[in-house]
Amino acid sequence: MKIDPMTPDGAILAELGRRLQQLRKLEGWTQQELATEAGIGVATLRRIEDGSDSQLGSWLKILKALGRAPTIDGLLPEDFPSPMEAALGDKARGKRRGRGDRSDSRKPFRWGDGGA
DSSP states (O other): OOOOTTSOHHHHHHHHHHHHHHHHHHTTOOHHHHHHHHTSOHHHHHHHHHTOOOOHHHHHHHHHHTTOHHHHHHHSOSOOOOHHHHHHGGGGGTOOOSSSOOTTTTSOOOTTSTTO
């Protein structure tokens, strides 16, 4: 299922729970093993996999236990561009737009030269 802005919260939780269960099984964990490793109750893990529990703290513990902590950082990056940087794009970072090296800019351009 593709999650988009129109997907209801309950459907998102159910889908994330399904994905978590699939990952857990793929990596060979039982619910009891993962719950113990994450420091949560097995009933909590079952609720999360069923899509009926959305405690962020429990999700964080589970993702860490599965070795997926780097994915947490991707949810909300530490650094965001300033509004001015975002508006200006590459120019704000000192990058030039256009074709490659312009060191040959002393020659006047003529239509039909082929550009090289």
